Amino acid sequence: MPRTRQTDLAVLGALSVAPMTGYELRAAIAETLGHFWHESFGQVYPTLARLERDALVRRIGPGRTSGSRLEITDAGRERLRALLVEPIASPPPRNALLLRLFFGNHLPDGMAISLVEQARERALDHLARYAAVRAEPRGPEPGELYRSITLSYGEHLARAVVGWAEETLAILRGQRQ
C-alpha cells in the first residue's frame, strides 16, 4: 500500500464540496486545509487531467472568469469513499528541527536557544491563526464538526510545542551560566 494517490484524495474531497476550476481548487485547499495539507499547481493540473480521463471528474460550465469548472462524478464519489477507507501510510518521520537540536553540542553558542525560540514563535503564530478561524461565524454545515476536529488537532499540537519550548528554554538558559 504505497503512500500514493493522496493528491487524488485531496482533490476529489474538495470537489465533493463544490465544482471548481483548477485554480479555485488549489486556493480552496490552501485556505481550508492549509494548516495540514498542501498541493502545488504542478500537482493539481496533471491530477485533474488524469481524473478527467478516468471519468472521476467532468468539465462543466465556465468558472468565475474563464476556464472550466470541474465536477465530481458518481464514479469519482465512489473513488473518494474507497480512498478514504484505505489504511493510512505515514511517511517516515523527518523533523529538521530535532535533527539540528540533537547535534546541539556542535551548534554555535546561543543557536540552540534561538532554534527553540523560533519553534515557540511559530507555534504561537499558528495558535493565533486558529483563533482567528474560530472567531469567524459559521453555520452548522455538514462538514463543520470535522473541520472543528482538525482545527482542534492543530491547537493541541501547537500548545504542546509551546509547552515544550518553554520548558526547554528554561533548561538551556539555566545551563548557560
Added chain:
Amino acid sequence: MPRTRQTDLAVLGALSVAPMTGYELRAAIAETLGHFWHESFGQVYPTLARLERDALVRRIGPGRTSGSRLEITDAGRERLRALLVEPIASPPPRNALLLRLFFGNHLPDGMAISLVEQARERALDHLARYAAVRAEPRGPEPGELYRSITLSYGEHLARAVVGWAEETLAILRGQRQ
C-alpha cells in the same frame, strides 16, 4: 534554499559521534534518531559515496565483520557546522489522518472514531517507547542534554495527540446516539 542535503546533515552528524560502516550508520540513525528521522539504504550509500568524493568523510579500517568504516574529516566537520546553522526549510504539511477526518462526513459509520482511536493508540505506543528509553541508564555524555530535549519533544507531542484524541472521541461518541 532547497530542502536538500538533509541527509548529509544526518550522516555527517552521526559520523561526528563515531566512525561507522554504511550499515552501522543506518542502524545508528534508526536507533538513536528513529523517532524523528529516517534514512534508507538507497539514500545512505550514494550519500556516503558523494561525501567521500568531496573528502568530507574518509575510509578507515574494517568494520565489525567486513566492509570499511567511514570517518568524518575536518572538512566534513566544517560542513556539518555549516549545515547546522542553515535555516530550516520545512516541507509543506501533509497530514493524512487530518485529511481523512476533514472529509469525515463521507466516511462510513464508525470509521472516524476508529481513525481517532488508532491515532491515540499510536501515541500511547510512542509514549511507552520513550519511557523505555528514559529508563535506560546513561552517563552524562556531551550530547545527553540534547538527546533528552528531543525525547521531551516527542513526549509533549504524543501527550497532545492523546489529549486531542480523547476529547474528540468523547465528542464523536456523544454525537452517535
Added chain:
DNA sequence: AGCAGCATGTAAGTGGTTACATGATTGT
C-alpha cells in the same frame, strides 16, 4: 552445510517542487 546478520550497492519508479511560459479577464 546452512542460516542469520553484516555489508554494499544499483535500477526503476514516484510523488512532489520549482520555475517557466502563456494568455484571458476585470478593475482602475
Added chain:
DNA sequence: ACAATCATGTAACCACTTACATGCTGCT
C-alpha cells in the same frame, strides 16, 4: 493602458522509496 488576478499547463529536477542483486562472516 496597465496591473492584478484568474487560469492552465509543461519541463526539469529532486529526494526518496522499493525492490533487487550480490557476497561475506560467524555461529550452530
